[in-house]
Amino acid sequence: MRISSTLYGLMAEFDDANALVAATRRAHDEGYRRMDAYSPFPIEELHEALGSHHSRLPLIVLIGGLCGCVGGYALQYWAAAIAYPLNVGGRPFNSWPAFIPVTFECTILVAALSAVLGMLALNGLPMPHHPVFNVPRFALASRNRFFLCIEVKDRKFDLESTRRFLETLEPREVSTVAD
Amino acid sequence: MTPADQDSNRADVGSGTPPVIAPGHTFGSVTDKISAIVLTRKTPIGWWFGFLIAFALMNVMMVAITYLFVKGTGIWGINIPVGWGFAIVNFVWWIGIGHAGTLISAILLLLKQTWRTSINRFAEAMTLFAVACAGIFPIIHTGRPWLAYWLFPYPNTMGVWPQFRSPLVWDVFAVSTYATVSLLFWYVGLIPDLATLRDRSQSPIGRVVYGMLAMGWRGSARHWHRYETAYLLLAGLATPLVVSVHTVVSFDFAVAIVPGWHTTIFPPYFVAGAIYSGFAMVLTLAIPIRAIYGLEDFITLRHLENMAKVMLVTGLIVAYGYTIEAFIAWYGGNKYEGFMMWNRMTGPYAPVYWLLICCNIVIPQALWSRRVRTNTKALFVIAIIVNIGMWLERFIIVVTSLHRDFLPSSWGMYNPTIWDWATFVGTIGLFLTLLFLFLRFLPMISIAEMRAILPEAKVDEDLRVI
Numbered sequence: 001m002r003i004s005s006t007l008y009g010l011m012a013e014f015d016d017a018n019a020l021v022a023a024t025r026r027a028h029d030e031g032y033r034r035m036d037a038y039s040p041f042p043i044e045e046l047h048e049a050l051g052s053h054h055s056r057l058p059l060i061v062l063i064g065g066l067c068g069c070v071g072g073y074a075l076q077y078w079a080a081a082i083a084y085p086l087n088v089g090g091r092p093f094n095s096w097p098a099f100i101p102v103t104f105e106c107t108i109l110v111a112a113l114s115a116v117l118g119m120l121a122l123n124g125l126p127m128p129h130h131p132v133f134n135v136p137r138f139a140l141a142s143r144n145r146f147f148l149c150i151e152v153k154d155r156k157f158d159l160e161s162t163r164r165f166l167e168t169l170e171p172r173e174v175s176t177v178a179d
Numbered sequence: 180m181t182p183a184d185q186d187s188n189r190a191d192v193g194s195g196t197p198p199v200i201a202p203g204h205t206f207g208s209v210t211d212k213i214s215a216i217v218l219t220r221k222t223p224i225g226w227w228f229g230f231l232i233a234f235a236l237m238n239v240m241m242v243a244i245t246y247l248f249v250k251g252t253g254i255w256g257i258n259i260p261v262g263w264g265f266a267i268v269n270f271v272w273w274i275g276i277g278h279a280g281t282l283i284s285a286i287l288l289l290l291k292q293t294w295r296t297s298i299n300r301f302a303e304a305m306t307l308f309a310v311a312c313a314g315i316f317p318i319i320h321t322g323r324p325w326l327a328y329w330l331f332p333y334p335n336t337m338g339v340w341p342q343f344r345s346p347l348v349w350d351v352f353a354v355s356t357y358a359t360v361s362l363l364f365w366y367v368g369l370i371p372d373l374a375t376l377r378d379r380s381q382s383p384i385g386r387v388v389y390g391m392l393a394m395g396w397r398g399s400a401r402h403w404h405r406y407e408t409a410y411l412l413l414a415g416l417a418t419p420l421v422v423s424v425h426t427v428v429s430f431d432f433a434v435a436i437v438p439g440w441h442t443t444i445f446p447p448y449f450v451a452g453a454i455y456s457g458f459a460m461v462l463t464l465a466i467p468i469r470a471i472y473g474l475e476d477f478i479t480l481r482h483l484e485n486m487a488k489v490m491l492v493t494g495l496i497v498a499y500g501y502t503i504e505a506f507i508a509w510y511g512g513n514k515y516e517g518f519m520m521w522n523r524m525t526g527p528y529a530p531v532y533w534l535l536i537c538c539n540i541v542i543p544q545a546l547w548s549r550r551v552r553t554n555t556k557a558l559f560v561i562a563i564i565v566n567i568g569m570w571l572e573r574f575i576i577v578v579t580s581l582h583r584d585f586l587p588s589s590w591g592m593y594n595p596t597i598w599d600w601a602t603f604v605g606t607i608g609l610f611l612t613l614l615f616l617f618l619r620f621l622p623m624i625s626i627a628e629m630r631a632i633l634p635e636a637k638v639d640e641d642l643r644v645i
Contacts, residue, residue, distance in 0.1 A: 017638050024400075040206060040375075041631040042403040045638050050400055057408045065416075079332055079340035088344055098344040101427055105352040108420045112360045112413055116367055119409035123402045126394035133397070139378040141398045142371070144206035144630075 008131035008179040009035075009151040010162050011138070012171035017043050020146035023169040024049035027150060030165060034154035038132065038147040057118050064114025065107050072106025073099055134178045149177060199294045200632060201476035209477075209629045213622050214372075214379050216472055225471060226619060233611035240605020243598050244319060252322050254598045261581045261593035266320035268573045269603050271428055272456070273313035273610075274354065275449075275569060278421055279457025280306025281361055284368070285417040288410075294485055296628045297477040301468070301617070302461050303365040308613040309460070310358045312606040317350070319602075346430040353427035360420055364413050367406070370396050371627040425453040432576065438519040439580035442507070448500030452569060455493035455539075458486050459565035464614070466559045468623070477624055480553050487552040490565065491543060497572075498540045515585060523579045527592065532575050538568025 014020045017039065024037045028051050037046050073096075080086070081093035088095075120126070132138050132149055141147050148169075150162055166174045200209075247254060257264040280302040287295035318327045330351045332341050341348045373393035380386045396402070429449035432440040462483065469478040508520035523532050542564050545551045552558065583590045617623070630636060 017636060021638050037400040038398045039400065039403070040210075040398060041371075041627050041636060042407050043400065043636075043638060046400040047404040052401055052404065055405050055408050057405055058412065061412050061416075075332060076343040080343050084338065084340040086342065088342075091344070095344055101346075101349040101423070101430070102343055102352045104423060105349075105356040105420075108416050108423075109356040109359060112363055112416050115409045115412045115416070116363045119367070119405045120394070122405050123399075125396065125402075126391075128390065128395050130395060130397055138397075142375040142378045142396075143210045 006179055007152050007159075008134070008177040009149045009154075009157070010159070010166055011132065011135055011147055011149040011175050011177050012166040012169060013137060013140075013173045013175070014146040014148070014169075014171055017146060019170070020148060021045045021049050023148050023171070026169060027148065027165070031156050032150050032154050032162075034151040034157070036149055036151075038138070038141045038149070040142055040144060040146075055122065057115065057122060060118040061111050061115045064118070065111030068110025069103055069107040071110070072103040075106075076102055131177050131179050135175050137173070137175070145172075152179075199296065199479060199481055200629065201479065204476065204633060205635065206630045206633065209633065210375060210379075210626055213477075213624050213626045213629065214375055216618070217376060217620060217622055218380055218385070222619065223471075226615060230612065230615040230619075233608050233615055236605060236608020237612045238605075238608070239601050240609055243601035243605055244315075246598065247319060247602070248324070252320070254596065256593055256595040256599055258591060258593065260584065260589055260591050261578055263320075263577050263581060264593055265595050265599040265603055266316040267431075268570070268577050269606065270313050270316035270320075271449075271573045271577075272570045273309045273316070273606065274428060275425065275453035275456045275573075276460045276566075277306040277309035277313060277357070277361070277457065278425060278450075278453035279461050280304070280309075281357075281364070281417050281421040282454055282457065283461070284364060285414040285421065288414045289418060293632050294482055296632055297474075297624050298461060298465060298482055298486075299628075300365075300368065300625045301464065301614075301623045302457075303361065303368065304617045304621075304623075305460060305464060305614065306361050306457075307358070307365060308610045308617075310354065310361060311613065312610050314354060314358065315606060315609075316602075346427065346434045349427045350431055353424045357420060357424045360413070360417055364417055367410060367413065368625055368628075369621065370394065370406070371398065372622045372625060374398070375626055376622065422450055425449045432580075437580050437584055438513075438515040439508075439523070439576065442504065444500055444503055444507075448497065448504075451493045451496035451500065452572065455490060455497055456566060456569035458490045458493065459562040459569070462486050462490070462558060462562035463566060466555050466562070468618070470555070472618075472623075474624070477629065480555075483555065483558055484549075484552045487546050487558055487561075490562075491546040494539060494543045494546075494565070501536070501540070518583070519580060522583050523575060526579065526583070528575065528579050528582075531571055532579070535568055535571035535575055538564045539572060542568075 012023065014023060020037055020039060021043065024035075024046060027035055028049060033051070035050070037050060039046060076099040077094055080095070080099075085093045087093075132141075132147070137145070138147060148166075148171075150157060150166070156162070163174055204212075255264055255266070257266075280299075283295050283302045284299045287299075318324045321327055330341060330348065341351075343349075370393060373389050374396035377386055377389040377393050380389055426446040426449065429445035433442055433445040435441060465478055465486075466483070469475055505520050505524075508516040511517075523529070543561055545557070545561060551561070578593050582593055
């Protein structure tokens with residue numbers, strides 16, 4: 001495991017989305033698991049080709065929304081019925097129909113914040129630097145090129161055989177990614 | 180939607196309707212063309228010209244608000260009985276304009292209307308800036324704006340809490356939630372494009388600033404998957420939100436017992452009016468911007484025509500709202516309501532009312548004609564007229580109801596002062612200043628989404644067997 005301290009992985013560059021999806025699928029069939037594919041726009045098939053599972057994000061958003069809903073109502077109940085009870089025209093202190101709009105807004109607010117912060121947290125962002133940026137041509141991943149990177153950490157990774165495997169996928173180029 | 184319709188939403192559309200993106204573009208050309216507007220070293224002279232005018236207008240607002248802080252709201256035309264003047268008129272107008280961005284981004288996304296792609300980014304930016312302008316007015320209208328934070332619930336030594344049964348407090352929550360969610364939606368949409376700018380920027384400052392804003396986005400398939408999930412969930416959350424915001428704004432009026440305000444039709448008719456004015460503002464901005472920046476390939480006649488159709492439909496809903504308002508005032512048999520409507524149509528503000536009907540109902544009927552919808556100059560003029568009409572509508576709602584209500588002895592007139600006008604014109608300056616800065620420093624069209632609607636983005640694995 002001498003190489004692992006200086007090497008992050010091997011990266012193949014492709015011209016189009018079709019090639020990347022096909023290559024990712026092949027690599028997965030070959031038994032590679034610690035890898036990632038990079039594209040300039042979302043490609044639905046790519047996620048499946050990597051063998052990834054469903055995201056936990058919707059659950060996080062649901063929990064966030066419920067917290068906002070309960071919290072929003074509790075805030076109003078506490079303010080209007082306990083902390084500062086004010087008799088307005090003989091209406092009950094817990095005048096729930098009047099509390100619905102704010103409860104709704106709090107639900108949406110917390111759910112939306114959970115969606116964004118949850119997405120960033122699960123993605124491990126912000127992360128200003130990452131080894132893939134060490135490959136100069138990777139700058140094109142945000143323009144028109146497609147990349148597949150197999151990481152050193154993969155059980156099957158071997159510098160020679162993995163490189164040979166990537167070459168069979170007809171990439172434009174295979175480059176080593178420094179860690 | 181039939182399969183044929185769905186097909187026509189794709190980029191490779193054939194005859195008949197113009198495409199959503201001109202043929203011949205590739206991932207590279209789309210990226211280069213949109214990012215070049217931001218990264219190009221030379222700022223167009225027209226940009227400086229427009230920015231300086233907008234900036235000067237913004238300073239008019241600064242002066243007006245400074246003078247307001249020194250003297251108080253007495254410098255405005257508001258009085259008793261008309262305690263709600265320009266501040267509320269402008270608040271409702273701006274917040275209404277702010278509805279198109281989220282509508283285009285969220286609702287059209289959920290309806291899979293791919294034509295939204297090239298206009299959603301700047302419509303969202305427009306929303307943010309309009310909400311910023313709107314937010315100023317209620318705050319300065321409080322009279323002691325430095326205490327505006329009292330509207331938020333927080334533990335304080337006075338032991339008092341906001342009155343949650345009041346629509347004005349609902350409004351605080353609705354507008355601040357809307358501003359926050361719109362900002363999140365806009366920023367999340369920007370992240371991949373900021374990464375593109377980071378990778379393509381030639382200047383070290385640009386690389387650092389865009390790099391920090393992009394947060395290290397690298398286009399990983401796993402990231403994209405969560406990103407798309409988050410974006411769709413945000414759209415789903417923003418859709419009921421956008422409807423709720425103007426509903427709550429209309430509650431500010433409808434929950435009161437003032438004749439002309441106490442009406443159940445207000446929520447739907449306010450929401451329709453908001454979408455109407457929002458699309459009018461998007462057209463007002465999109466038509467010159469696409470001409471100046473040469474973006475006819477991306478913002479095609481198809482977009483303009485679709486927006487004109489949305490305007491026509493929402494305009495008709497608004498017309499229905501006016502009609503029912505007048506009908507119920509007569510049919511309801513309430514003499515105060517009846518007088519209110521009669522006073523609107525024949526009283527001292529009658530010319531404003533009829534001008535509003537002309538701007539919002541009569542002139543936009545020209546949009547039935549396809550020739551008008553595809554004529555950019557005519558469309559631009561109609562969009563401006565609708566903007567004016569929607570402002571007049573809010574003026575009529577606020578002023579005519581208040582100036583003559585139940586007791587003739589407490590009737591009065593409302594005349595805006597120079598400071599009312601200065602503040603209003605000034606916020607237009609603020610809006611345009613922010614818009615010019617946005618056009619200069621951020622991609623006005625979503626690059627990542629434009630790539631995704633190109634025909635070559637469609638994955639068809641049968642074509643390539645390794």
